[in-house]
Amino acid sequence: MLQTIKMTKARLEETKGKSLVYDDWFDWQWQIKHSIRSIETVEKILNMQFPESEKKELQKTISKFPMSITPYYLSLVDPENYKNDPIFKQCFPDPKELNHAVCDLVDPLHEEGDSPVPGITHRYPDRVLFHVSNICSMYCRHCTRKRKVGDVDSIPDKEQLQRGINYIKATPEVRDVLLSGGDPFLLSDSQIDWLLDEIAKIDHVEVIRIGTRVPVVLPFRITEGLIHVLKKYDNLWINTHYNHPKELTSSSRAALKKLIQAGIPLGNQSVLLRDINDCPMIMKKLVHQLVANRVRPYYLYQCDLSEGLEHFRTDVGKGIEIMESLRGHTSGFAIPTYVIDAPGGGGKIPIMPNYLISSSSSKVILRNYEGVITTYQMPSDYSPTTCDRNCENCNLQLELEPHETESAPIGIAKLLCQYEESITLVPQNLERDERIMEE
Numbered sequence: 001m002l003q004t005i006k007m008t009k010a011r012l013e014e015t016k017g018k019s020l021v022y023d024d025w026f027d028w029q030w031q032i033k034h035s036i037r038s039i040e041t042v043e044k045i046l047n048m049q050f051p052e053s054e055k056k057e058l059q060k061t062i063s064k065f066p067m068s069i070t071p072y073y074l075s076l077v078d079p080e081n082y083k084n085d086p087i088f089k090q091c092f093p094d095p096k097e098l099n100h101a102v103c104d105l106v107d108p109l110h111e112e113g114d115s116p117v118p119g120i121t122h123r124y125p126d127r128v129l130f131h132v133s134n135i136c137s138m139y140c141r142h143c144t145r146k147r148k149v150g151d152v153d154s155i156p157d158k159e160q161l162q163r164g165i166n167y168i169k170a171t172p173e174v175r176d177v178l179l180s181g182g183d184p185f186l187l188s189d190s191q192i193d194w195l196l197d198e199i200a201k202i203d204h205v206e207v208i209r210i211g212t213r214v215p216v217v218l219p220f221r222i223t224e225g226l227i228h229v230l231k232k233y234d235n236l237w238i239n240t241h242y243n244h245p246k247e248l249t250s251s252s253r254a255a256l257k258k259l260i261q262a263g264i265p266l267g268n269q270s271v272l273l274r275d276i277n278d279c280p281m282i283m284k285k286l287v288h289q290l291v292a293n294r295v296r297p298y299y300l301y302q303c304d305l306s307e308g309l310e311h312f313r314t315d316v317g318k319g320i321e322i323m324e325s326l327r328g329h330t331s332g333f334a335i336p337t338y339v340i341d342a343p344g345g346g347g348k349i350p351i352m353p354n355y356l357i358s359s360s361s362s363k364v365i366l367r368n369y370e371g372v373i374t375t376y377q378m379p380s381d382y383s384p385t386t387c388d389r390n391c392e393n394c395n396l397q398l399e400l401e402p403h404e405t406e407s408a409p410i411g412i413a414k415l416l417c418q419y420e421e422s423i424t425l426v427p428q429n430l431e432r433d434e435r436i437m438e439e
Contacts, residue, residue: 097308133182280325328369
């Protein structure tokens with residue numbers, strides 16, 4: 001790997017026509033300034049050349065979905081086998097991105113439709129997604145927000161960010177705020193500090209999360225200055241985005257270590273990608289390397305229905321197969337939840353193998369990862385607590401804070417609860433729709 005990095009540095013030096021100071025390589029701003037955006041630069045760095053006909057198709061692809069690769073990330077590509085390289089496939093365009101599938105959607109997750117104010121997506125009752133940046137250190141080819149890639153006109157300014165903060169302040173049920181983008185870590189340290197400080201001052205916000213890919217594609221961004229900002233906030237969580245074991249380099253692991261030593265809990269969200277990580281052995285190695293670096297595998301996403309991602313998507317059965325290879329075969333905390341983020345804004349739906357085979361009033365029939373079938377006997381004297389929503393007179397102890405207002409149940413939870421008379425579910429007038437109409 002070190003030899004590949006040295007070779008890439010040398011080729012970059014030749015390409016740019018400038019001398020390269022060794023320390024520049026580890027300067028994240030130098031990496032951004034020298035982001036690779038042309039096919040010709042990739043050809044020179046990897047010491048190869050595309051046929052002219054293929055280059056024309058690649059250029060058409062870039063015209064619609066721009067390319068931007070950090071020198072660091074491109075240095076991880078094996079130039080001898082770039083066509084099969086999982087790094088190359090995630091960062092370099094493929095003409096297949098122009099193949100429009102019937103099911104492709106511009107905004108598959110309905111983020112714009114579930115937005116009460118610009119920059120805020122409020123889908124779940126107690127949490128919001130806050131789009132704080134539209135800039136990424138690298139344009140991932142499998143990005144679910146390909147509609148925004150390279151769109152400088154939609155970069156949120158401070159006024160828009162303030163509107164988002166004001167919405168959170170005015171919505172007491174929001175206890176969890178996820179900062180996303182783009183990549184929040186492409187903001188300056190002072191901007192990040194301002195955002196975190198403004199949100200942390202809101203009494204009903206209990207958790208702040210940041211979704212970022214910089215530990216993967218630009219690990220040098222995790223500077224001492226950034227750590228100094230982040231460690232001030234006790235309720236901060238960070239989710240990374242590793243898709244392949246090859247991405248966990250020494251530089252990447254060093255960035256994770258800085259975050260861990262600052263006391264910040266880390267999770268990881270992977271996307272299941274055809275011909276990149278759709279292999280039980282690859283996924284097992286990835287989750288093992290993640291937990292070895294104190295990163296908890298959080299989600300394994302089925303690839304979304306965004307434009308140009310058809311060639312990345314797999315059958316759901318492949319995801320089930322991978323989950324079967326993990327449950328019982330490795331530590332429970334190393335197993336992510338396999339989800340489909342439902343088109344149209346339905347949210348994350350867990351998909352898993354069936355372990356409950358059957359049930360009766362006295363027992364359930366289960367199977368384990370080996371195929372062993374067993375039973376679990378129900379208690380003969382269990383009498384469930386009947387809930388009438390009158391918590392003050394309940395035997396169970398629950399002390400609610402003033403801002404902890406319990407919202408009415410919706411969906412399946414409403415059918416199951418004991419104080420509602422509903423016997424059927426016909427989804428209409430959803431709460432998230434009402435939030436939009438109120439605005």
